[in-house]
Amino acid sequence: MIRKLLASLVAPLVVVTGIVTAPPAFAENDTVNVLYAGSLVNLMERSIGPAFEKATGQQFRGYAAGSNKIANEIKGKLRRGDVFISASPKVNSSLMGEANGDHVTWYVNFAESPLMIGYNPHSKFASQFKSKRWDQVLQEPGIRIGRTDPKLDPKGAFTVEMMTKAAELYHQPDLVEKTLGAPENPAQVLPEETLVGRLQSGQLDAGFFYSTETSDLKIPALRPAPELQAKASYTLTILNDAPNHTGAVSFVDFLLSEQGRALLKQHGVDVVKPTVSGNVQAIPPSVQAVLDAAAQ
Known part of the structure; x- marks a missing residue:
């Protein structure tokens, strides 16, 4: 028991090519x-x-x-x-x-960093993002969209703002309802730090991301029309x-x-x-x- 207690108090050692070294330590x-x-x-x-x-x-x-x-x-x-x-x-x-x-x-x-519409290249909707306008694809039945909470994250607020402008620009009064549902739609709203991972793992077909995310992680993405740009x-x-x-x-x-x-x-x-x-x-x-x- 005493040995176990002493062992728990000793910092773990790392063995590299036969040399025993302690891991780097930082003072608080x-x-x-x-x-x-x-x-x-x-x-x-x-x-x-x-x-x-x-x-x-x-x-x-x-x-x-x-x-x-x-x-x-x-x-x-x-x-x-x-x-x-x-x-x-x-x-x-x-x-x-x-x-x-x-x-x-x-x-x-x-x-x-501009707001983009990113999509999973392996999604069954991926080819449509190359042949249709992005707002039309987001209205496809069964598409899984991810975004952040507009109350907790500016990106979530920008998303709702951009979609509202798109509804006017494309003369589709019900675009926001068809694509986003309610502002805090639980089927779409996710923590910002998990959104990319869910898209990459295939849990989402598309989502709203900043260009730093899509560029950095090689996520296929579309940039909205200049009139809709949020950043x-x-x-x-x-x-x-x-x-x-x-x-x-x-x-x-x-x-x-x-x-x-x-x-x-x-x-x-x-x-x-x-x-x-x-x-x-x-x-x-x-x-x-x-x-x-x-x-x-």
Whole structure:
């Protein structure tokens, strides 16, 4: 019993080519907790996070969900983080000011990603997306469509907004009802961080995704007409009660740096000239320096 107890207290060892080594360890104050929009899962976990760790020696720990959902958890004191990356500037506004808990003082718009209609290439409806207008295919009997909750995620709200505009553009008053059903239709509405996986596994035939998702994961996709275009406007900020403020500054510096922006472009994100909203004076000096360099 004593041996088992002692064994449980010893960190597991990794054997590599005959050499016994301990796994890398990070002190808690070296860990940067980043709360980010679920559409960025692949980018953050497989690219930005590892690159940040390699460049700084600090640990990246991510949490993905709908932007509004994260904001609600922050306001409800259900979740704390160092950096918050949202898919809509409006979400930041809901965290600013004393009445909203004063969680955010400033934020930076740094990238965009248009809303697309993605589909599973193995779906029985795949060929129709190549021969018919996308809204006609979405009305086919039996097609399984996925989208996010318009109350918890900007992408879900953009979806409803785009379909409402499409109904007018294509002179189909009942288009929204035929394709989406009710705004919170349980047969379609899914957590943002699971939507891609469900499409890829064949549980869905089609869904609404940002271009960063479709481009990054090679999902066949269609871009709506310019009159219907909606897009994510990604923002980032350091939360006022960040447990690791120094680490948060380091992460933001990295993401807005030349290397970070190059990684964003590689993953299908449209990098834009950074613009700041809120109290500019509250921005850490190193972040301001990176912003100045990116604006040139």
